[in-house]
Each structure stands twice: as structure tokens, then as C-alpha cells.
Amino acid sequence: MNIEMSEKEYRLLLDMVYIGNWILNSARGNDRFEAYDRVQEKLFALAPAHGMRALVQHWQGHIYPSRAYEDGGIHEAIADYEDAVFFNILAEELARRDLGLEASEPEDYSELTARMEEYMAEFEKNGLNTINIDL
Secondary structure (H helix, E strand, O other): OOOOOOHHHHHHHHHHHHHHHHHHHOOOOOOOOHHHHHHHHHHHHOHHHHOOHHHEEEEOOEEEEOHHHHHHHHHHHHHHHHHHHHHHHHHHHHHHHHHOOOOOOOOOHHHHHHHHHHHHHHHHHHOOOOOOOOO
16 A cells, blocks of 8 residues: 655654554553554654654664654643543533433433533633542
8 A cells, every 4th residue: 555645744644643552552551452553663664764763763673753752742732632531521420420310311411511511611710629529
């Protein structure tokens, strides 16, 4: 298979592959989806030939994204995604709890959505500073 793309598009593809592999594998420990690691390695292996040698490092016979790549802002993008997902899930879980919907689906989602929006507004304003847990 051949795919035609510009150098800029290839660079964006590296970011997308890295982010996707991070989401799939970063929390899996030794139980990684190795096929995704191999695809990432193949794509990063092409970087030096396209003037992007600084994006890769070699270790134990494999090619990995370099420390410079990982420290170059990609993890900030991942963190932004993780924050958004965290707050969305938290808002939905709290709204479901409030409405007694933990194990069921509402007939009308407008009440659930409105309650979630209230939580999201609170999180936007105060983050987690107003969350209290009684143990």
C-alpha cells in the first residue's frame, strides 16, 4: 500500500498514531496491544528519511519516539483530552446518581443533559475544589 502525503501531513500522522497508541496501551502494563506498537514503530522509522531524525530514538533494536518528541507538547494534548473525558464522565455519573439513573437509561435525556451541564459549569468554575466526599 502506498499513501501520498506531504511532509506536514506525515508529521500530523505521527502525532495521531502516537496519541492513539498512548490511549490504547499506556495503562496496559505488559499486556500491550503489540500490533499498534509495531505500526507506530514502522511509521516513526520513516522519520529520518523525511528530515525528522530528532523524532526517533533506537533502543534494543527497535525505533521509538524520542524524548524530544515526547517532551515537545504531545503529552499536553493528551492531558487536555484526558481532562475533558474525566470531567464528562464525572458529570454524567454524578447526574445519573442525582436522578437515580445509575442502572437505567432515561426516556428523555433532556433532564440528564441539563444536570450534566450544571456539573460541567461547576467544574469549569472551580475544578474539583468544591467536590466533597464523606467517608
